[in-house]
Amino acid sequence: MFVTGKDLSPGPMLVNPEKGVHMPVAKNIGAPRPTDILVFDHEPWHFAGGGLKRHPQVHIDHPETILNLSIGHQEKVVWWSAEQFAILEVNPSHHDPNPGPYPFEVPPVTEESRDVNGRKIFISRSTVPKVAAMNHRYKIKFSIGGEIIDPDMSCNP
DSSP states (O other), X not given: OOOXXXXXXXXXXXXXXXXXXXXXXXXXXXXXXXXXXXXXXXXXXXXXXXXXXXXXXXXXXXXXXXXXXXTTTTOEEEEEESSOEEEEEEEXXXXXXXXXXXXXXXXXXXXXXXXXXXXXXXXXXXXXXXXXXXXXXXXXXXXXXXXXXXXXXXXXX
């Protein structure tokens, strides 16, 4: 199943080793990747196993939907959307039995940017996670389209 949108933005220019995470609202999503967050019916969803799956069970049944950042490979994340969003909090996940410290040197800030075709989008770039965040899992709490979502992120070697 692919959900398509007319004139969908291809997103920002990413610099290796950045990982892009698209946060569309259901009206305009294109072909989603497992870590993309789809918001509709007041819930976050992921495309996994051939269809849309609801939080939080999707992360148990389909761990590929968890954003994994490699500290050793110096990976960063770029969250982006055609719609304004804000990162409200980054907290240890309740799935982590030994919660880690705040994972980034500085909190990600959302700013207006341009996609690779020059269209307005909103992006938030992280730093590489701190070494102390290695092997810990986090919930990233966003506000987008009048909704609050909190997808998972894992920091790995």
